[in-house]
Amino acid sequence: MKPASATRSGKSAATENFPVAARFLSPERRQAVMAFYRAARVADDIADDPALAQEEKLHRLDVIGQGDPDNAPLQQLLQAFRWDVSRTRYRDWSEVLLYCRFSAVPVGRFLLDLHGEQLEPRPASDALCTALQVLNHLQDCSEDFLALDRVYLPMSWMEAEGAAVTDLGERRTLPALRRVLDRALDRVDELLIQARPLSRQIADRRLALQAAITFAVAERLARRLRRRDPLAGRVRLSILGYVGAALAGGLRWIVRR
Numbered sequence: 001m002k003p004a005s006a007t008r009s010g011k012s013a014a015t016e017n018f019p020v021a022a023r024f025l026s027p028e029r030r031q032a033v034m035a036f037y038r039a040a041r042v043a044d045d046i047a048d049d050p051a052l053a054q055e056e057k058l059h060r061l062d063v064i065g066q067g068d069p070d071n072a073p074l075q076q077l078l079q080a081f082r083w084d085v086s087r088t089r090y091r092d093w094s095e096v097l098l099y100c101r102f103s104a105v106p107v108g109r110f111l112l113d114l115h116g117e118q119l120e121p122r123p124a125s126d127a128l129c130t131a132l133q134v135l136n137h138l139q140d141c142s143e144d145f146l147a148l149d150r151v152y153l154p155m156s157w158m159e160a161e162g163a164a165v166t167d168l169g170e171r172r173t174l175p176a177l178r179r180v181l182d183r184a185l186d187r188v189d190e191l192l193i194q195a196r197p198l199s200r201q202i203a204d205r206r207l208a209l210q211a212a213i214t215f216a217v218a219e220r221l222a223r224r225l226r227r228r229d230p231l232a233g234r235v236r237l238s239i240l241g242y243v244g245a246a247l248a249g250g251l252r253w254i255v256r257r
Contacts (some may be wrong), residue, residue: 016132025206029114038111039064039185040077047081048148057085073106073113088149092156093187097130099152104133109208119199126197133187135221138184142231153180173231181230188222199253209253217242218247 025033034064046052046060065078082105090096137144137152144150145168151158159167161183163176173181192215199212221237230237237245 003080025210032114033111036074039074040067040107043081047084050147054085058082073110076102076106077133084148084150089151089155090153092154096134096152096154100130100133103128104129111229114201115202115204115207117202117207118182121198124195124198124201124215125211127191127209128198128211128218130213131191131195131218131222132189134184134188135218137233138181138225138228138234139221141181143234145169153184157183168231170231173229177231182226185222188218192222194217207252212245212253213249216245218251220245 043061043064046057046064048056048220052060059124061078064076064127080099081100083099086092090099105126108129109122112121119240134152141151141153145165151165151168157163157180158177161179163174163180167174167177195215195218199208202208202211207215217237220241221235224237224241225235
């Protein structure tokens with residue numbers, strides 16, 4: 001049996017849409033964030049490993065959970081990974097949001113709790129984490145379908161727009177599927193409106209700056225996904241694009257602080 005660390009999803013902190021443990025967090029907190037991230041990455045690798053049977057994946061995820069039973073954010077993430085193992089379709093937008101409630105929201109809440117933040121930033125943090133998760137699904141929609149037969153787009157939207165699941169396997173996005181993607185981006189825009197106050201609501205200055213940069217990256221990526229075809233190639237920000245978004249987010253935070 002391969003150790004959990006032997007499985008690879010191809011993802012790392014460097015390829016995420018947002019700075020999980022930004023360099024300007026305090027060293028102590030950065031270490032805690034990276035420990036949390038590594039545990040989540042191992043679990044993600046297990047759920048995505050095509051060489052493992054479903055029962056083995058679930059067993060390994062349970063083992064991770066047993067190792068840290070009191071870590072509520074990690075336990076919630078593990079539930080999302082279990083869904084990844086056993087579920088490949090989502091009926092409507094509410095089911096997608098429920099998935100995000102377990103797969104993304106706990107990351108933001110972990111960061112807030114780690115920094116001793118009050119409850120006020122939670123709704124905006126939840127919205128930003130959900131937006132980032134949906135953006136990631138849109139970036140990877142073709143790969144998720146072809147490699148894992150997973151579709152995170154609402155089936156009700158696909159049916160309403162006349163799109164077929166097999167459209168995700170094409171080399172370019174057909175008009176019906178493009179409408180589904182744009183509906184998802186409309187919801188992302190709504191989530192980002194809800195997330196806008198986050199950096200002003202966070203007391204810790206370093207975490208607030210990270211939130212501002214993360215928000216700016218999400219905004220820019222959402223606009224890019226409007227213009228680019230995620231089936232023709234993974235839509236991502238270039239290094240210059242990321243740096244530009246980070247500078248814009250940081251400057252906006254300084255001005256509004």
